[in-house]
Amino acid sequence: MKPPSPYSLPRVGIAAGALATIALVSGIIAQPQAAAPAAPGAPAGATYVGEAVCIACHTPQNLQFSHTLHANAFRLNPRNEKEKLSCEACHGPGSEHLKDPVSPGNRGSLVGFTREWGTPVAQQNAMCLSCHQGGSHQNWAGSVHAINNVACSDCHNPMAKVSASGLLKKPTINETCYSCHQQQRAEFAKRSHMPLPEGKMTCVDCHNPHGATSKAMLKADSVNELCYNCHAEKRGPFLWEHAPVRDNCLNCHNAHGSNHDKLLQVARPYSCQQCHGNPGGHQAAFFNAGQTVGGGAGINTRVLGRSCQNCHSQIHGSNHPAGARFQR
Incomplete structure (x- = not known):
């Protein structure tokens, strides 16, 4: 028995x-x-x-x-x-x-570990941190979440197995983050987005919700170092560097989602024209919608599609001896 x-x-x-x-x-x-x-x-x-x-x-x-x-x-x-x-x-x-x-x-x-019970958040978190110290939690003090009075129990539910991991307050990591981060949730619904809705990534692939020494609680020292973890071919160093790219990937891209191709902040060629307002040797008419379809003065196949990258394809950097214009 x-x-x-x-x-x-x-x-x-x-x-x-x-x-x-x-x-x-x-x-x-x-x-x-x-x-x-x-x-x-x-x-x-x-x-x-x-x-x-x-x-x-x-x-x-x-x-x-x-x-x-x-x-x-x-x-x-x-x-x-x-x-x-x-x-x-x-x-x-x-x-x-x-x-x-x-x-x-x-x-x-x-x-108590609910907002309704009334235990101060600092006291709640002190109880959790009495065991959960070091490792990914070592930068909690001073983190954006700590400063904004986020309680451990706002994201975690130790009293019931709600998620597959048995740790979260919602069924998935992304749903837990979306409870507060509604703007990012909306961006992931745009046509060009990181593959979070498809279940191929989670918020914590890029961010440490328990705090980090970098901006936006990134799991790397900078935006570019984080991006290079997946996009290693963009890391360089290159013989010919493109300054805005080397400075910050977010100069051109939106990290979460965009209605433009490749997560671009604005559509091509306007992304390039934010810096290259009057590119030498190029007719302005090349980039006008009325001149790039249906024929017109100076039209040729290189400007169809209105993309600078039809010619300048190596925009992230080039190691070609003749690559100063990022054309090869």
Whole structure:
């Protein structure tokens, strides 16, 4: 016969269950749990009561939590005394909450991880960061998200397995980011876009949501270094460099999406004309719509399509001895 799980509650009558709970609570209060580090912001004198007391009331939450990564870590492979506490490892000692579990004025006795509960974001994040330090989290302090009072629980749900990874508040990384970043979501819907809607990329392929030393929380030291991770052929160095390209890929491209080909900020040839307003040796009529279709003075196949790149094809840089004009 399979032994009962310590995390499932037996089906008993209401009276018997109530008496058992009272006896259990009384016994635990009389005999405090093993010492564990004090929780950030815990009330003075609060003591740990143990997981069994918590799940006596929070049965639905326990059923959801049982399938999460935190539950597996705390219950099957705890690394220290704090993790053995399970619920109280994150929510703090529960003795004060146990005395008055329903009064809104007593919410400060526990750390809550919802905006409605009212625990300050700094206190919530301090609890998470007490375990999740270093690595990708080492630049959280001072990050754009931290400065804007984003809580770990705004993106993560440790109490239920919502995503495949078991970490997020939404089913996917991109949906989680879109909760706030609506402008970027709209850009990904444009006809030329990074392949996030197709599931070939995620926001965290380029950004570290936990903070970075670079602008926009990029996972590289600069925009160009990030782009070169995939577009290595554009890295160079080249014998003939194109200054705007070398300066910043975003001088010409939109990183998320555009209604123009190749993620361009503006359509060709206007992208080039932002710098080359009056290209020497070129007739202005070449680039007028009325002159590039249906015939006209000076028309030839090179200007059909109204793209400078019909001739200047190596616009990102050239190693050809005669490549100063980026034509080869």
